Amino acid sequence: MAKIKRIITTLVRLLVLGAALSATIVMVTSHDSAEVLNLSFDAKYTNARAFVYFAIxxxxxxxxxxxxxxxxxxxxxxxxxxxxxxxxxxxxTSSISAALAIADVGKKGNSHAGWLPVCGQVPEFCDHVTGALIAGFSAATQRPPTLQIRCSNSSPDTPSITEKLEHEASMTGAAYDFNRATTSLTRKLLSSPKKVTLVRHGLSSWNQESRIQGSSNLSVLTETGVRQAERCREALANIYFDQCFSSPICRAKSTAEVIWQGREGPLVFLDSLEEAHLFFLEGMKNVDARREYPKEYITWREDPANFNVNGVYPLQKIWATASEAWREILYTPGEHFLVITHKSILRALICTALGLSPERFRAIDVNNGGITVFKFNTRGEAMLQSLNMTAHMYSNHIYLN
Known part of the structure; x- marks a missing residue:
């Protein structure tokens, strides 16, 4: 949908360009001469300031x-x-109005002022002016469509309702100031406020098979996952990002490559965005893991903060890497970044930004292709702006900023 809109916008702009250029050329080349009562005179656009204004x-x-x-x-x-x-x-519009007023006098005259019509004597000039006015009017009335947010219900088959949201903060009551709302994630002041858009990778083969993924690189993006990534790309098409960061694990990497396609900024892979390592549970179907390792599996599902293997606590480790990832991202020059990674590390990123402990790990859910947005002030303090947005998964939803 966004691609179609860009094509339409480009075509309309070409029409406007052609009309405005034609109006300029026709007006500046308008010229005719006549002889009245043995007096000759030239009719050209420079004789009337309104016509000059129109041409300019x-x-x-x-x-x-x-x-x-x-x-x-x-x-x-x-x-x-x-x-x-x-x-x-x-x-x-103002130039057409001014030129049209003079053209009307030239064609009809003005009996009250004693002005005679002149088009009968210089018809070629008047025809040129008429053509220029038509082209100028066409240029003024063909305004390209503006960028919009599409809001629709969850059915992709139902026509969407489109409304344009301008001045987002004032219209929706968004916060301007969130100093000290959360704990700073950085050890120094940032050069400018930042915005970070987080995206979970598309549906993977192990998602589909209900397997525990962890940090394994064997789970790959499915065809459905590719389509989800394409929907994310379309939904974010109107947003400028300075840079994209991604986990190097293949399912996230493939998602990032689809979403970032056609963009000019760098795509950077960070080890700190890798998924949590879940040891022997990785690759097992959930039903098998529950049967073979009931204690470990139940702990991971119901009390993940205390899940450990030989004294290694995956959540404690991923909390540390999430903090490291935030610093790497926020210290990067630029103001808006796209981050594509996995569910557990996304939960850790969200929780660490909000100052939540590993015990709150399962308080947040992120769907495949879900989009979460954070704003950061120069102190490195976070404000959660949007969480797990998925409207674009079910409709032609386009985010404006």
Whole structure:
């Protein structure tokens, strides 16, 4: 859906560019001469300031339209294009209004002011002006569609309801200040506030087979998982990210490669984003693990903070690596990052950002393809903005920022 919208936007911009350029050329080439009462005069666009203004504004609109064609849809600059589109529309409308007023006098005259019509004497000039006005009007009325958020119900077959959300914070009551809301994850001030979007990998082969995955690299992305990753890519298409971080484990790596496809920023694989190591449970079907290792399995499921193998506690270790991952991400230059990884490490990332202990590990769930968003102030303190968003899994939902 996002790709179709980009194509439509590009086509409309090409039409606007062509119309504005045509209006400029036709207006500046308008010229005719006539002789009245043995007096000759030339009719050209420079005789009327309104026509000059019309030509200049359409030339500006042509230049702007040409530049806008080359702006990437994933850059922050694209968000300013909406305002510039409105400005150009107003500029073109004002120039058309001014030129149309003069053209009307030229065609009909004004008996109250004693002005005679001139189009009968210089018809070629008037025809050019008329053509320029038509092209200019076409350029002013063909405004490209703006970026929108699609909100719909859970059925992919039901038409979605589209509404544009501008000024997000003021319209939805979002928080501006969250100083000291959580404990800082960094040991020093950040150069700027940060935003981090977390995504869980798509459905894997071991997800499908109900096997315990852990840090194993044998579980791969399924066809369904690839489609989920593609849906994530479409849902995030209008958001600019400075960089993408991913777990190097194949199911997350494959998801990251699908989502990051077509982007220019670097895709970096961090060992600190690897999934928790679950020793001998990895690769076992849940039903088999429960039967063969009942004590360990039940502890992992019901009291994961106390699950250990030979004194090694996976959750304590993953809490430490989550903190390390946060520092690696937040110290990176840039303001908005995409992170693609696994369920347990995602839970650890979320909990450590919110100051929750390993005992709260199962208080949070993250679905395949689920999207979670954090904001960080310069102190490195986190605010959870969105948790486990999955609307894009069931509909053509596009996130704006």
């Amino acid at each position: 504004t359409n030339a500006i609109a042509s230049g702007y339209g040409f530049i806008a064609l080359f702006l990437s849809f994933s850059t922050p600059l694209w968000r300013l294009v909406f305002l510039l589109d409105v400005f150009m529309t107003l500029l073109l």
